[in-house]
Amino acid sequence: MRSALVKVTRCVGPGYVIATRETVGLDAQCVEVDLGRFWTAVDSERLAEAWDVGRGPLLPGFDEDWVHGARAELRNRVAGVLDGLAGAAEESGDLAAAVGWTRTVIERDPLSEQRVRALMLRLVRAGDRGAALSSYEQLRARLANELSSAPSPKTRLLAERIRAAGDGPPAPAAVPAASAPRLPPIVAARARLPFVGRDDELAWLSEAHGRALAEGTLVAAVAGHPGVGKTALAARFAVDRHAAGAAVLFGRCRPDGPTAYEVLADALAQLVAGAQPDQRKRWAAEAGGELVRLVPVLAASAPPPVGEPEGAARRTLAAVTQVLAELASQRPVVLVLDDVQWVDTPTVALLARLARASLPGPLLILLTFRRAGLGEHDGLRDLLHDLRRDGLLVQRTLEGLPAADAAGLVASAAGHEPSPEFALALQRHTDGNPFFIEEVLRGWDDAPVRGRDAAAIEAAIAGQRLPEGVQRIIGRSIDQLPDRSQDVLLEAAILGSAFDLEVLGALAELAPEALLDTLAVPLRIRLVEEDADDPGRLAFHHALVREVLLARAPAARRAAVHARAARALEALRGAGNAAQIAR
Template identity: 30%
Template sequence: MGRDAELEWLAGLLDSVRAGTPSTAVIGGEAGIGKTRLVAEFTRALGPDVRLVRGQCVDLGDVAAPYSPIKGALRQLVAQVGAERALDAVGPGRAALMALLPELAAVDGGPAGEVVITPGGAGSGQLHEAVAVLLETLSRDEPIVLVIEDLHWVDAATLALLRFLLRSLGSSRLLVVLTYRTDDVTRGHPLRSFLSEAERDRWVERRELGRLDEAEVRALVGTLVVDDALSDQALETVFRRSDGVPFFVEELVGIDGCRDEGFVPDTLRDLLLARYERLSDEAQELLRLLSTGGVRVPHALLSEVYRGTEPQLESAARESVLYGVLVIDGDDYAFRHALVREAILEDLLPGERARYHARYAEAYEAQAAAGGRRLAAEISYHWMGARDPIRAFPATIHAMREARAAVAYATSARLGERALELWDTVPDAAHIAGMGKLELMGRTASQLRHAGEGERSLALVKAALAECPRDDPQYPRLLRDKAQYLANVGRDGSIPLLEESLAAIPDDGSDASEELRATVLTALAGRFMIEGRTAEAVETADAAYELARSIDFPRYASVAMNISAVSRAARGEVDRALVDMDRAHALAEGDGAALLRYWVNASDLRYLVGDHHEAVRLAEEGLARARAQGVERSSGVILASNAVDPLFALGEWERADALIERALALDPPGPFRIYLQRAKLWALVWRGDAEHAAELLRQYRAAMAPVMQVEMQTRLAVGRVEVEIGLATGDLPQAWRDGRGVLDEPVLPLAGYAEPLLWAVSRVIAAVRADPARVGEAEASEILAAEPRLREMLGRLSFWPTHGLWAALVEAELAPTAAAWQAAVDEASRESAPQFLRPYALLRLGEAQLDAGDRAGARDALQGAFDAAVVGGVTAVQTRAARVAMQAGLSLDGASRRDGLQGVAGVAGADDAGDAVAELTARERQVLDLIAEGLSNRQIGERLYITGKTASVHVSAILRKLGASSRTEAVYLARATR
């Protein structure tokens, strides 16, 4: 009733799915508003061409069973298509699917419950990928509607999987329908962030159901009371007391037809319990027992926990169904509404509640002993409800292991935290758990880290270290873990912790000690490499390699050799580095984690030395292996993102853009996200949308800062983009602040990343020398005085294979003669140079020739810049070349006045700068006049009695509207129209 628009909306989404566009409908609303009824009406009308599967989130307190609604839906899907078809459809992910549904192992020829995720796989990413592939493959046969209800009770593992599915199933015919109760999603609920993220996805639509108006309530009552119409007074009473909530309307009408207001309960609780309280004592006891088990309970389970005879159970159940408290759904008994169940549950006496929970716990233990399903989470929950920590503890430990086996890291971590809370209440807890408390703390911290809970993992490992004696075998492991967790959250301090861990490892020659030593040495070498301490990185990595080889530990031998190669390259031993990287590849053969690290670092190294085609080939080779391992949309996407920079260098902008957007949509880990964001910003600058890049940079800065602090590579790469954004938007003071740090690096910076940044900084120096008024007097003096330091730093990096290119560009920027820019053009024309640099160098050559009075030469150079920029997609250079030619009165083939004024005012059909000037506000015209006087943003602010930040906003708007790349150009374009 009153949901025609919503039904039409869902039907429209299904039509889109049939046509090949996946969709997700998120339906929210308060309790009783009709979410389940709406979904039921929609699914009832599905045609035979659609496959329907459902999942139900379960209320198991703070720690629900991992993947419970997903497993329920997938079991339905397997039952519909057959286990053989499902395993064939999932392809390389069959092991991961069997880890989720262990009963499939019997079909595959293995023992049920013994399947584990393949070594070197990507954990939860591999499982997520398996589910995605299964749904996508089967949806090609028939569209699939996947319904997950009561998302407010969702477990963390399911939420992570749903987040992945919504972003990755772009080529499927899948309609996901999610429902949740809005009044249960309070501040801090994990569903809040999920809903916020989902709304930004173009395939997700969210609606909240509203209450019925008076006319709709009257119509609803008319469908419920068919034998005798209610009086207007009774109808008004129903509307007023129900407040337009459909479930309450039904309950009110269900009380003797609600013909007398004296029958209307005073409170919501009384209303919810009205039907229940009219039942016999036997039926009420059954409902109290049933409410302890959940919203729905299978008949077989209810028979196990019920203490009466089977006829008594059937009689009480039949009575409850007749009175409209229960409904029968297949083999399950379910409450007609969760609100009724919650009201009955709250009515239980404490002792009664504990007894019922104990019965369920014992019944689940019996089922688990019989085999077939993982039920430890349910057992733990019910023993906790029974207030029996001694029996809850082993179940919790078992549930933690089950969740870990299913790579449900967040659930495993929460169960670990529950076990730690119970530890001191359980006699001989270490014996029961099979591990000491410190080991349990360490494992729980590890699960928190895998679940993305970096700060909580760090806090727990700190607590473990505080309790751990220094001579305990766990001490060096905990130190190593703390170092890793610090790095994960972007904090420094990892190196001293790893060194302390190394010193604490017993020198007893045992396999365990030597393996731990190899892992710590490798981790330490990696941190040295990331922080740019290349000499120490090489020495430590070589030691780690020798140790790993001596104890036959090929994974760490490969990783150590990989780190050594990258570090040797950073100090100029490029030829040996390339050879050693090949050795790392051979050592990694068959090990997914080591291979992934090889492809990432090998492709990056090839890019930095100018071998862009090989860099792309290596990244694609890694992606092919990821596809074979069933992790194409998780680890594979992250690996593919490493091809972005070489693709940019080759001028394949669209292909690189697609990789960036695809990878960002899948929510990669923090550092990878920053690498992708940095690439996105850089592309926006060179494709002519610097203002958008500046806006995004303001959003990204806070997240980038901690990673930049501990990773030199990120610090240099992001620094370059920040400087180029400042240059493109005319904010030279900010560009200088963002770039000057490279001149003060405590160790020699990584040449492959440092030289492009030094070039960007040289452009700032050149711009300030050309127009010192664009910055303050003191800052201009500081910037111009930095040139000798920049030249000295560049000279120290002369060992790098691409040094000639960057040195020529820097020299031309700082001494901009036609000869210097011709030399830069020659270097930028080499195959190893990024393609976008040649049109830029030609542009600058044309400008230098104009300054020298060589108009013919300038025209040829600008024409070359324009043509190369058009072919290479370098929009920023194309626009600037056309504008420079227009201002000089030179005509370029293929260029129009519109090219020279691209982006002006953002108005379709703008043909000249005069239109753009007309778009300026009165305040912007005032600011433009002060720009013409050479005032800085701060000085403009003082003159107009506004803040310097506000002045900067006005300047940015002026540059955008005029299509100018600098303040000077803005003044020129404005004057040209007067």
């Protein structure tokens, strides 16, 4: 052994070999091992380099037992590197590269169903449904030949859905529009109104639809303030999908004590009303009494509902699922449920099950709901939470329109292009809320739409009478606040569109912490917001909130608060805070 070591040292030079009584090795500082480079690259997430170094077999030609284990481990890690490369390519929008990397990992691990499913989904997203299905066929043949087995139900279901889905995103034009059920009247009516902007949101919805095409059922939720354009966006999207061959169903929740399943009944009633008599008869017979209960128009074609009340929820789910499954087997289905902040509890339970049901074709459930008050109701919040956890939900909050789109809206409402100054002032005043923009413009005979003098425009907008619709909507958010918060907001409104916390605290006679407690909810629902440059100041989110607060308070009350505000300012000035107050 010693003479062997001497020989090695002579060959490689001194300092490389480290030998103790128990071990003999090479000094890691002096030699470079490709495996070491691989691990370093993996640890620092340089995946392309890791693949470059680790792609070959470990120690080819060696056949010792330990080599087999190490080789398998390295192969696993390299496969993980390839998965990472594919994911990163997809995220950066390079689907071709994502498909390439996924194919490479499958060459090395052809029986991995999970990877074949990923490849199928990526191919569908890249618009190559045929290749996705042939990858599935290759997997099926290999499993049969090599393991005498078949793909798992999950992989089979994916293949069936891809087969049923038509040409895949972005335009699932599998079925001619003429044969799809007619557009619900409310959606058709909305589609005739002007529509501006929202390109990002529409692209996001198309992507969600693409996912539903590939994966089955997906829920997309659009939240936002009243009047921000949730229904308009849902209707525009639904019209586009309908034109591409999808079936569109539309139901709306109502605020005043909804009866169970009302919104679904709404959506299905239109479908049933438009169906052929023999189809109605079949639905009535097959989907049973609960469907008749939901859609009474079916009663003419079927016996009255029967069954024990305790099984009613299950039977209703079965009935709704059956109708949707039948529809989805022919074409993608978009089910729009509008204003689900008012949804009834049985519908929430049904939606939770429906989203997980296995339908033979794609279903996108598009929910819209207001989030202007103190949050959605518990049932809805839990539903969204559970769906998100299971990867079945995508969600987005709709903000007001940016100035450029607000200009487009003004142009369509006023009949001519506004000046950029006017569009910007109106956008600021209303926070780009299209309903508020329309309301402010309404009844304004002589709007300075083309004016260029920003100050004059601001003054003209501020001098407008506060539209009733705006008052009602913002008033409703204010009504939901605790009384003390409402009082403090009125005091803030008297101080100005932006206000100093110290001054407000003095006026409201609240210590800083108590004041912040009182403002916590208005801040959360964004009636007011913090000044990014000055932590001591807050501002109303848009001017209309302040105007509504002032308009709602009786004149005597406003005068009293004014007087107190003057005294509070005086007292603070006396205490030497004049500089702060002056801001």
